[in-house]
Amino acid sequence: MRISILKGFADVYPPEVKIWQKIEDTAKGLFALYGYEELKLPVLEHTELFHRGIGGDTDIVEKEMYTFTDKGGRSITLRPEGTASAVRCYIENQLFNMPSPQRFYYYGPMFRYERPQRGRLRQFYQIGCEAFGVDHPALDAEVLVMIHNILTSLGLNSLQLELNSIGCEVCRPAYRIALIDFFKGRLSHLCADCNRRYGSNPLRIMDCKVPACIEQRQGAPVIKEYLCEDCAGHYQRLKTILQEMGLTYRENDTLVRGLDYYTKTTFEFTTDLLGAQKAVAAGGRYDRLVEEFGGPATPAVGFAMGMERLVSLLKDRVSLERPTFVFIASLGEPAEKASYRVAGQLRANGIAATVNFGHGSLKNQLRKADRLGVTHVLIIGDNELSRGIVNWKDLRNGKQGECTLEEFIKLVR
Numbered sequence: 001m002r003i004s005i006l007k008g009f010a011d012v013y014p015p016e017v018k019i020w021q022k023i024e025d026t027a028k029g030l031f032a033l034y035g036y037e038e039l040k041l042p043v044l045e046h047t048e049l050f051h052r053g054i055g056g057d058t059d060i061v062e063k064e065m066y067t068f069t070d071k072g073g074r075s076i077t078l079r080p081e082g083t084a085s086a087v088r089c090y091i092e093n094q095l096f097n098m099p100s101p102q103r104f105y106y107y108g109p110m111f112r113y114e115r116p117q118r119g120r121l122r123q124f125y126q127i128g129c130e131a132f133g134v135d136h137p138a139l140d141a142e143v144l145v146m147i148h149n150i151l152t153s154l155g156l157n158s159l160q161l162e163l164n165s166i167g168c169e170v171c172r173p174a175y176r177i178a179l180i181d182f183f184k185g186r187l188s189h190l191c192a193d194c195n196r197r198y199g200s201n202p203l204r205i206m207d208c209k210v211p212a213c214i215e216q217r218q219g220a221p222v223i224k225e226y227l228c229e230d231c232a233g234h235y236q237r238l239k240t241i242l243q244e245m246g247l248t249y250r251e252n253d254t255l256v257r258g259l260d261y262y263t264k265t266t267f268e269f270t271t272d273l274l275g276a277q278k279a280v281a282a283g284g285r286y287d288r289l290v291e292e293f294g295g296p297a298t299p300a301v302g303f304a305m306g307m308e309r310l311v312s313l314l315k316d317r318v319s320l321e322r323p324t325f326v327f328i329a330s331l332g333e334p335a336e337k338a339s340y341r342v343a344g345q346l347r348a349n350g351i352a353a354t355v356n357f358g359h360g361s362l363k364n365q366l367r368k369a370d371r372l373g374v375t376h377v378l379i380i381g382d383n384e385l386s387r388g389i390v391n392w393k394d395l396r397n398g399k400q401g402e403c404t405l406e407e408f409i410k411l412v413r
């Protein structure tokens with residue numbers, strides 16, 4: 001019986017993997033320009049990290065985590081996101097002693113047991129960043145401009161930046177009361193989860209995906225009207241900086257995000273090209289999380305973008321043309337031996353190469369080269385060996401000639 005891949009998981013292989021590499025390279029290049037350094041974080045963490053970090057009432061923690069008991073009887077969870085782990089690492093390794101702001105990025109698979117659909121997987125890759133130690137809205141703006149730069153460097157110019165502020169522990173109690181008031185008469189129309197959330201964390205009702213709950217929250221009070229002076233000032237300054245930097249945004253009063261740790265700024269870069277899954281990159285400020293996890297009071301802001309969603313958007317745009325790759329066809333045993341040496345010399349000069357592995361007619365070898373999709377073929381026979389030259393052909397434009405190996409190396413480089 002053939003064993004197939006798990007539902008909601010995906011293999012990535014050539015040629016599409018080239019789009020992945022292009023996104024990785026572009027993001028890492030820009031992160032470096034903004035002073036971000038990499039964190040390599042574990043895929044498994046104590047379940048409690050996500051309970052406390054993301055919040056027990058969220059869809060992610062309530063329904064979507066891959067949680068199991070390990071052989072030592074501990075409850076462990078495949079990470080559904082990267083921020084909680086980054087904060088744990090920040091505190092555990094005292095990275096707060098580095099000069100501030102401390103800027104980090106991470107890249108890797110995340111796991112959420114969601115119903116798979118276009119743009120939504122159970123294992124998906126995020127590339128994201130977290131910046132610690134500065135509460136100034138200029139840092140929020142810098143992160144937003146950096147994401148915009150990554151997207152436009154990839155040729156994605158039409159994404160919409162949606163922006164909101166969800167306040168802090170000072171302004172949220174009044175908003176909470178307003179929500180409780182609003183939903184009081186609608187409880188029988190809300191799902192069971194939201195009925196529970198009504199008592200524990202009514203803000204989460206604003207993020208429920210159940211159609212009846214979406215309908216019931218039409219006309220609900222918006223957090224913007226309840227912001228305290230500090231949060232309102234931060235939001236206003238952020239908008240002013242963004243205007244000065246020329247980054248357009250749309251205010252979205254209902255953008256509350258599906259994770260509990262956010263304070264003040266929340267944002268999403270969205271598209272209509274991926275059906276129901278609109279967010280390509282998302283994040284916000286979380287000024288309380290480091291302290292809640294036992295670290296020193298440290299403001300922070302960050303984001304993550306979904307690789308699969310980016311890849312979908314880029315599928316038709318990134319050129320999948322192969323970089324230089326040389327196939328060495330050889331005729332006769334002495335030439336076959338020489339082909340191994342020639343391949344070594346090409347690779348030593350940074351040029352990808354493969355040999356034919358064994359004998360074959362020239363016709364068969366050329367057919368093989370064609371199927372491999374190489375860019376160049378080198379032909380070596382007794383004649384070329386005795387004259388110390390190679391015979392080359394560029395398969396992309398049909399040009400051909402003969403020259404020494406050194407000249408050929410110069411030519412393709």
Ligand code: HAM
Pocket residue numbers: 080081082083112114119120121122123124126128129130258259279280281282283284285301302303304305306307308309
């Ligand atoms: P998030 O909004 O849950 O935020 O995820 C960020 C991005 O990951 C989404 O915008 C989407 O592109 C991608 N994503 C999420 N779930 C899936 C899925 N099931 N399949 C495919 N792609 C998905 C966070 O995870 C926060 N940790 C972001 C953050 C960092 N906030 C502050 N710092």
